[in-house]
Amino acid sequence: xxxxxxxxxxxxxxxxxxxxxxxxxxxxxxxxxxxxxxxxxxxxxxxxxxxxxxxxxxxxxxxxxxxxxxxxxxxxxxxxxxxxxxxxxxxxxxxxxxxxxxxxxxxxxxxxxxxxxxxxxxxxxxxxxxxxxxxxxxxxxxxxxxxxxxxxxxxxxxxxxxxxxxxxxxxxxxxxxxxxxxxxxxxxxxxx
DNA sequence: CTCCTACTCCTGC
DNA sequence: GCAGGAGTAGGAG
Numbered sequence: 638x639x640x641x642x643x644x645x646x647x648x649x650x651x652x653x654x655x656x657x658x659x660x661x662x663x664x665x666x667x668x669x670x671x672x673x674x675x676x677x678x679x680x681x682x683x684x685x686x687x688x689x690x691x692x693x694x695x696x697x698x699x700x701x702x703x704x705x706x707x708x709x710x711x712x713x714x715x716x717x718x719x720x721x722x723x724x725x726x727x728x729x730x731x732x733x734x735x736x737x738x739x740x741x742x743x744x745x746x747x748x749x750x751x752x753x754x755x756x757x758x759x760x761x762x763x764x765x766x767x768x769x770x771x772x773x774x775x776x777x778x779x780x781x782x783x784x785x786x787x788x789x790x791x792x793x794x795x796x797x798x799x800x801x802x803x804x805x806x807x808x809x810x811x812x813x814x815x816x817x818x819x820x821x822x823x824x825x826x827x828x829x
Numbered sequence: 830c831t832c833c834t835a836c837t838c839c840t841g842c
Numbered sequence: 843g844c845a846g847g848a849g850t851a852g853g854a855g
Contacts, residue, residue: 740852740853742851742852742853743852743853760836761835761836761837762836762837765836765851770851770852772849772850772851773850773851773852774836774837774850774851775834775835775836775837775849775850775851775852776834776836776850776851776852776853777835777836777851777852778834778835778836779833779834779835779836779851779852779853780852780853781835782834782835783834783835783853792835795835796835797835797836797837798836798837799837802835803835803836804834804835805835806835809835812835830855831854831855832853832854832855833852833853833854833855834851834852834853836849836850837848837849837850838847838848838849839846839847839848839849840845840846840847840848841844841845841846842843842844842845842846
Protein backbone atom coordinates (compact mmCIF):
# COMPACT_ATOMS: atom_id res chain seq x y z
CA UNK A 638 0.00 0.00 0.00
CA UNK A 639 1.25 3.40 -0.88
CA UNK A 640 1.73 5.93 1.85
CA UNK A 641 -0.69 8.72 1.93
CA UNK A 642 -1.31 11.12 4.72
CA UNK A 643 -5.07 11.20 4.58
CA UNK A 644 -7.26 9.70 7.21
CA UNK A 645 -11.00 9.30 7.00
CA UNK A 646 -12.12 10.00 10.49
CA UNK A 647 -10.29 13.25 10.97
CA UNK A 648 -8.51 15.99 9.10
CA UNK A 649 -4.89 15.12 9.49
CA UNK A 650 -2.23 16.91 7.49
CA UNK A 651 1.44 16.14 7.71
CA UNK A 652 4.46 17.92 6.38
CA UNK A 653 6.83 15.93 4.27
CA UNK A 654 10.22 15.23 5.78
CA UNK A 655 11.65 17.91 3.48
CA UNK A 656 9.32 20.59 4.77
CA UNK A 657 9.97 19.20 8.20
CA UNK A 658 13.63 20.08 7.95
CA UNK A 659 12.77 23.67 7.21
CA UNK A 660 10.96 23.86 10.52
CA UNK A 661 8.02 25.78 9.21
CA UNK A 662 9.83 28.24 6.99
CA UNK A 663 7.49 31.01 5.80
CA UNK A 664 4.66 29.45 7.74
CA UNK A 665 2.37 31.69 9.72
CA UNK A 666 1.52 30.31 13.10
CA UNK A 667 -1.03 31.89 15.38
CA UNK A 668 -0.67 31.02 19.03
CA UNK A 669 -2.07 31.89 22.40
CA UNK A 670 -2.48 30.71 25.96
CA UNK A 671 -5.63 29.45 27.54
CA UNK A 672 -7.07 27.39 30.35
CA UNK A 673 -8.22 23.85 29.90
CA UNK A 674 -9.74 21.37 32.34
CA UNK A 675 -6.17 20.06 32.64
CA UNK A 676 -4.35 23.26 33.39
CA UNK A 677 -2.80 26.06 31.43
CA UNK A 678 -1.95 25.30 27.83
CA UNK A 679 -0.41 26.76 24.73
CA UNK A 680 -2.23 26.24 21.47
CA UNK A 681 -0.80 27.13 18.09
CA UNK A 682 -2.32 26.70 14.69
CA UNK A 683 -1.73 27.40 11.05
CA UNK A 684 -4.22 27.81 8.25
CA UNK A 685 -3.93 24.09 7.70
CA UNK A 686 -4.71 23.10 11.26
CA UNK A 687 -3.49 22.91 14.82
CA UNK A 688 0.23 22.32 14.98
CA UNK A 689 1.04 22.52 18.68
CA UNK A 690 -0.78 21.95 21.94
CA UNK A 691 1.01 21.48 25.22
CA UNK A 692 0.23 21.76 28.91
CA UNK A 693 2.32 23.55 31.48
CA UNK A 694 1.81 26.19 34.11
CA UNK A 695 4.94 27.96 32.94
CA UNK A 696 4.14 30.13 29.90
CA UNK A 697 7.74 30.87 29.06
CA UNK A 698 8.58 27.22 28.97
CA UNK A 699 5.68 26.50 26.64
CA UNK A 700 6.67 29.29 24.33
CA UNK A 701 10.22 28.03 24.29
CA UNK A 702 9.00 24.58 23.26
CA UNK A 703 6.93 26.05 20.47
CA UNK A 704 9.81 28.12 19.16
CA UNK A 705 12.08 25.15 19.29
CA UNK A 706 9.86 22.95 17.19
CA UNK A 707 8.94 25.62 14.67
CA UNK A 708 12.01 27.81 14.76
CA UNK A 709 11.69 29.17 11.23
CA UNK A 710 8.01 29.97 11.36
CA UNK A 711 6.45 33.36 11.86
CA UNK A 712 4.78 33.33 15.25
CA UNK A 713 1.85 35.63 15.83
CA UNK A 714 0.18 35.95 19.19
CA UNK A 715 -3.60 36.24 19.13
CA UNK A 716 -5.21 35.19 22.37
CA UNK A 717 -8.72 36.01 21.22
CA UNK A 718 -8.58 33.78 18.19
CA UNK A 719 -6.91 30.98 20.11
CA UNK A 720 -9.43 31.25 22.93
CA UNK A 721 -12.14 30.38 20.44
CA UNK A 722 -10.24 27.32 19.36
CA UNK A 723 -9.73 26.23 22.94
CA UNK A 724 -13.43 26.50 23.43
CA UNK A 725 -14.34 24.44 20.41
CA UNK A 726 -11.84 21.75 21.32
CA UNK A 727 -12.45 21.40 25.04
CA UNK A 728 -16.03 22.59 25.51
CA UNK A 729 -17.79 21.84 22.26
CA UNK A 730 -15.73 18.72 21.53
CA UNK A 731 -15.35 19.66 17.92
CA UNK A 732 -13.01 17.85 15.62
CA UNK A 733 -10.34 20.23 14.47
CA UNK A 734 -7.78 19.96 11.74
CA UNK A 735 -4.41 18.67 12.80
CA UNK A 736 -1.20 19.74 11.15
CA UNK A 737 2.00 18.01 12.14
CA UNK A 738 5.57 17.64 11.09
CA UNK A 739 7.36 14.36 11.43
CA UNK A 740 8.96 11.39 9.77
CA UNK A 741 6.88 8.81 7.97
CA UNK A 742 7.17 6.46 10.86
CA UNK A 743 6.01 9.01 13.40
CA UNK A 744 3.10 9.99 11.23
CA UNK A 745 1.97 6.39 10.90
CA UNK A 746 2.07 6.02 14.64
CA UNK A 747 0.10 9.21 15.21
CA UNK A 748 -2.51 8.17 12.68
CA UNK A 749 -2.89 4.92 14.55
CA UNK A 750 -3.44 6.88 17.74
CA UNK A 751 -6.24 8.87 16.16
CA UNK A 752 -8.13 5.64 15.57
CA UNK A 753 -8.36 4.90 19.26
CA UNK A 754 -11.99 5.42 20.23
CA UNK A 755 -12.83 8.01 22.85
CA UNK A 756 -12.55 6.95 26.45
CA UNK A 757 -10.71 3.74 25.71
CA UNK A 758 -7.09 2.80 26.09
CA UNK A 759 -4.62 0.76 24.13
CA UNK A 760 -1.09 -0.49 24.59
CA UNK A 761 2.19 0.30 22.90
CA UNK A 762 2.14 -3.25 21.61
CA UNK A 763 -1.25 -2.80 19.96
CA UNK A 764 -0.10 0.32 18.17
CA UNK A 765 3.01 -1.49 16.96
CA UNK A 766 0.81 -4.32 15.64
CA UNK A 767 -1.57 -1.96 13.93
CA UNK A 768 1.18 -0.37 11.86
CA UNK A 769 2.41 -3.83 11.00
CA UNK A 770 5.65 -3.61 12.96
CA UNK A 771 4.96 -5.70 16.04
CA UNK A 772 8.58 -5.64 17.12
CA UNK A 773 9.02 -1.91 16.93
CA UNK A 774 7.40 -1.32 20.28
CA UNK A 775 10.13 0.89 21.63
CA UNK A 776 10.32 2.91 18.49
CA UNK A 777 6.57 3.37 18.70
CA UNK A 778 6.90 4.63 22.24
CA UNK A 779 9.54 7.10 21.17
CA UNK A 780 7.38 8.35 18.34
CA UNK A 781 4.40 8.77 20.62
CA UNK A 782 6.54 10.62 23.09
CA UNK A 783 7.74 13.10 20.52
CA UNK A 784 4.39 14.33 19.31
CA UNK A 785 3.69 18.02 19.70
CA UNK A 786 -0.04 17.96 20.01
CA UNK A 787 -1.34 16.86 23.36
CA UNK A 788 -4.96 15.77 23.66
CA UNK A 789 -5.78 16.03 19.95
CA UNK A 790 -3.35 13.21 19.31
CA UNK A 791 -4.54 10.97 22.12
CA UNK A 792 -1.18 9.80 23.33
CA UNK A 793 -2.59 9.67 26.85
CA UNK A 794 -4.69 6.67 25.83
CA UNK A 795 -1.63 4.48 25.41
CA UNK A 796 -0.48 2.55 28.44
CA UNK A 797 1.88 -0.31 29.14
CA UNK A 798 0.88 -3.85 28.28
CA UNK A 799 0.61 -4.79 31.94
CA UNK A 800 -1.87 -1.97 32.41
CA UNK A 801 0.70 0.16 34.14
CA UNK A 802 0.89 3.83 33.29
CA UNK A 803 4.24 4.36 31.74
CA UNK A 804 5.46 7.74 30.78
CA UNK A 805 3.82 10.91 29.67
CA UNK A 806 5.53 13.95 28.32
CA UNK A 807 3.42 16.32 30.37
CA UNK A 808 3.50 14.20 33.53
CA UNK A 809 1.95 10.89 34.53
CA UNK A 810 -0.53 12.68 36.73
CA UNK A 811 -1.82 14.68 33.82
CA UNK A 812 -2.23 11.45 31.87
CA UNK A 813 -4.37 10.01 34.65
CA UNK A 814 -6.47 13.14 34.82
CA UNK A 815 -7.02 13.10 31.07
CA UNK A 816 -8.18 9.50 31.15
CA UNK A 817 -10.42 10.07 34.15
CA UNK A 818 -11.93 13.09 32.45
CA UNK A 819 -12.67 11.13 29.30
CA UNK A 820 -14.24 8.31 31.25
CA UNK A 821 -16.49 10.81 33.00
CA UNK A 822 -17.44 12.50 29.79
CA UNK A 823 -18.30 9.13 28.31
CA UNK A 824 -20.66 8.25 31.16
CA UNK A 825 -22.14 11.70 30.86
CA UNK A 826 -22.92 11.21 27.20
CA UNK A 827 -24.50 7.82 27.75
CA UNK A 828 -26.84 9.28 30.34
CA UNK A 829 -28.09 11.90 28.00
C1' DC B 830 28.51 5.09 14.00
C1' DT B 831 27.00 5.68 18.78
C1' DC B 832 23.75 6.67 22.14
C1' DC B 833 19.03 7.29 23.40
C1' DT B 834 14.07 5.82 24.32
C1' DA B 835 6.79 7.24 27.25
C1' DC B 836 8.59 -1.15 25.97
C1' DT B 837 8.56 -5.89 27.19
C1' DC B 838 10.21 -10.20 28.65
C1' DC B 839 13.02 -13.00 31.66
C1' DT B 840 15.71 -13.87 35.60
C1' DG B 841 17.12 -13.75 40.38
C1' DC B 842 16.44 -12.10 44.64
C1' DG C 843 7.16 -7.58 44.32
C1' DC C 844 11.19 -5.08 42.56
C1' DA C 845 15.89 -4.53 40.08
C1' DG C 846 18.68 -5.43 36.39
C1' DG C 847 19.82 -7.08 31.81
C1' DA C 848 18.97 -8.09 26.96
C1' DG C 849 16.44 -7.75 22.66
C1' DT C 850 14.64 -4.61 19.72
C1' DA C 851 13.65 -0.74 15.83
C1' DG C 852 13.85 3.80 14.78
C1' DG C 853 15.44 8.73 15.63
C1' DA C 854 19.01 12.36 16.52
C1' DG C 855 23.60 14.09 16.10
